[in-house]
Amino acid sequence: MHIHNLTEENSILNTFISEMRDVNIQKDRMRFRRNIERIGEILGYEISKVLNYKPALIESPLGTCEMNIMDNDIVLCSILRAGVPLHNGLLNYFDNAENAFISAYRHHHKNPDSFEIVVEYSACPSLENKTLILADPMLATGQSLVATFEALKPFGKPKEVHVVCVIGAQDGIDYISKHFSEDTHLWIATVDPDLNEKGYIMPGLGDAGDLAFGEKLQQ
Ligand SMILES: O=P(O)(O)OC[C@H]1O[C@H](OP(=O)(O)OP(=O)(O)O)[C@H](O)[C@@H]1O
Ligand SMILES: O=c1cc[nH]c(=O)[nH]1
Numbered sequence: 001m002h003i004h005n006l007t008e009e010n011s012i013l014n015t016f017i018s019e020m021r022d023v024n025i026q027k028d029r030m031r032f033r034r035n036i037e038r039i040g041e042i043l044g045y046e047i048s049k050v051l052n053y054k055p056a057l058i059e060s061p062l063g064t065c066e067m068n069i070m071d072n073d074i075v076l077c078s079i080l081r082a083g084v085p086l087h088n089g090l091l092n093y094f095d096n097a098e099n100a101f102i103s104a105y106r107h108h109h110k111n112p113d114s115f116e117i118v119v120e121y122s123a124c125p126s127l128e129n130k131t132l133i134l135a136d137p138m139l140a141t142g143q144s145l146v147a148t149f150e151a152l153k154p155f156g157k158p159k160e161v162h163v164v165c166v167i168g169a170q171d172g173i174d175y176i177s178k179h180f181s182e183d184t185h186l187w188i189a190t191v192d193p194d195l196n197e198k199g200y201i202m203p204g205l206g207d208a209g210d211l212a213f214g215e216k217l218q219q
């Protein structure tokens, strides 16, 4: 897996991540969602640098110039719920992308520290020979991303896969590296060292879905 960790370079991206982590600033739900969206825009811009381009003649009112224009059939797929603002950020840049949505949530059994991933809903166009961009802000154990990728298999084989995340735990990155093909790209805003006993990224930011949309009742 090709890992692009954007936090290694100083940029305004780190300000957005720090606001998402900050226990006081993150209470502002609108800012939390907007920061995920802004990070989606930044990561989308980075992905655009490795996509395919074709020359096109562009006519301005004063003349004609040749420019390289993006030439990819993009399918943007995000994992509900927390993936929604990241999806919006990517879609702000990939105007004509097709879109897919998958639901994946942690189902807790009697032991609150153990869970399985339940994938229930999938709405997806054909992925055959397309550029799949798979978005979820949090990569903790990596199980949601792997379960989602599995659920997408009946929709066709993409030409290339780009996974987009805001915060990832090293263990989760190692896990998805084993389950996605070697030529997959991971575009990640930052990487944290640990997971706690509940599978939360440490120091992370807490529960991204709840911070973006409010607490949900456990199923
Ligand atoms: O890497 P994993 O260990 O699978 O954990 C990461 C998953 O957890 C979060 O979703 P959550 O299950 O909290 O659902 P939500 O978006 O509905 O809150 C997040 O958006 C990922 O999908
Ligand atoms: O740290 C984590 C792990 C899973 N889901 C989240 O929202 N946060």
Ligand SMILES: [Mg+2]
Pocket (backbone or CB within 6 Å): 082, 207, 208, 209, 210
């Ligand atoms: Mg959640």
